[in-house]
Amino acid sequence: MAKPRVGVYPGTFDPITNGHMDIVLRATRLVDHLVVGVARNAGKGPIFTMEERVAIVQEELIAHHDELSSKVVVQPFDNLLMHFAMSVGASVIIRGLRAVSDFEYEFQMAGMNARLNPKIETAFLMATDRYQFISSRFVKEIGILGGEISHFVSPRVADHLRRRFADNHKASVQE
Numbered sequence: 001m002a003k004p005r006v007g008v009y010p011g012t013f014d015p016i017t018n019g020h021m022d023i024v025l026r027a028t029r030l031v032d033h034l035v036v037g038v039a040r041n042a043g044k045g046p047i048f049t050m051e052e053r054v055a056i057v058q059e060e061l062i063a064h065h066d067e068l069s070s071k072v073v074v075q076p077f078d079n080l081l082m083h084f085a086m087s088v089g090a091s092v093i094i095r096g097l098r099a100v101s102d103f104e105y106e107f108q109m110a111g112m113n114a115r116l117n118p119k120i121e122t123a124f125l126m127a128t129d130r131y132q133f134i135s136s137r138f139v140k141e142i143g144i145l146g147g148e149i150s151h152f153v154s155p156r157v158a159d160h161l162r163r164r165f166a167d168n169h170k171a172s173v174q175e
């Protein structure tokens with residue numbers, strides 16, 4: 001029997017958006033098992049801790065249980081992506097491509113990773129057109145200013161964001 005194909009979909013997921021979920025669903029058609037790797041990425045100044053981001057992804061996976069069954073798991077990592085990919089037995093790294101703007105960064109990352117381990121391929125997927133423009137960064141910026149975010153994230157993620165913004169607001173008023 002052929003060895004099951006394992007893929008890793010790494011990212012910051014601060015928080016997971018409809019765009020990310022679309023890529024997760026597409027990736028499951030290419031691999032037998034998918035590991036959504038949540039990077040610590042402190043440099044990006046995430047608004048959710050790594051543990052919170054993992055829990056939020058987990059909630060989304062549970063909500064899509066019928067489509068994703070037991071194919072997808074979520075795991076945190078704070079080591080080198082290639083080392084993480086090897087540790088879970090992955091043969092492919094999945095990345096999402098939005099506009100041309102993602103290309104330069106993704107191109108460099110794929111090239112460097114190919115040098116680190118030529119046996120692991122990077123595959124790029126595109127989300128469906130209505131989700132292509134979504135980014136966690138803009139969702140946070142819109143949400144912080146009280147804008148409507150329900151087109152971009154699930155109702156569960158929107159609740160997490162609203163609560164986080166309310167907490168941050170309370171903290172800033174108390175300062």
Ligand code: ADP
Nearest residue numbers: 010011012013019020095096097127131132134
């Ligand atoms: P990173 O911090 O590594 O950029 P992100 O959490 O922002 O991580 O995104 C993880 C991956 O998902 C990246 O490959 C990113 O390009 C991709 N991605 C994010 N949003 C979308 C989207 N709306 N459509 C397609 N790919 C996306």
